[in-house]
Amino acid sequence: MQADIILETGRLILRMPVIGDFETYAALMASSRSTGMGGPFDKRGAWGLFCHDVAQWQLLGHGALMVDLKQTGECVGQVGINGGPLFPENELGWLLYDGFEGRGIAMEAALVMRDWGRDVRGLPSLVSYVSPDNHSSIAVAERIGGVLDNDAARPEPDDLVFRHFVR
Template structure:
């Protein structure tokens, strides 16, 4: 059983992943939209990533939450704190489905997740690893207050690292 919280914002529920989220997650991960994360991925790797995002709650005390609309229940993507053997530091990460772009939903969700990480987990610093070609994620990291940290360790040498204090 997951120890993942349910977090809220004005418009959103950030909730634990369930099998109901799998079809949209799979569509995203197997599409060109996942290129900034190393995708597109095949079905096996998409499933492995879905399980990874879920398992981090039990293993690490943090992980991914799905971004859902409070009124309709529609899923808009994912936000999470990643860490472990694949991430040098605690990463504030996100992915947004096409219908959610340009509405401030990723900002709202990421800001809430960062607050949870600081207040509940007492993490002193978060980073966001961003593909240098992903302009939308770069702008979001900056809007969240992230500052480029060229000396930070990164999982991929070409990634930019935005540090959130």
């Protein structure tokens, strides 16, 4: 298995998922907030996604990290680099749990993950697949330098694709 990855910013710790993270993750995936990710999902579907996030580390050398607030230790969401047969390109993605939006957390976590992908994994480019109705994620993608790429392949025909040139 990939060694434990821990990334830090001034206020965040990004760490490997653990089983204790699943119930909160599953609750988000069961809610209407997961619509842009193909949800809502039942518990079985959420478990498959959670395991996919973890398995990518072993199979691809990247995957998802949970986002904790340093000050409280509270897990507030997830950021990751997704790949494999379900994604046309390596995707930089993020999600925040209810009540943590609007604080710059997603942007901060995504920047650290993007830079890790460039500096440690040597990825030449990443994309973010965003539902056109997800205005918050569109704003994050743009704030971290993503450029709309209308010609890129996408897993869902209606997704917007933001390209992050990391090299």
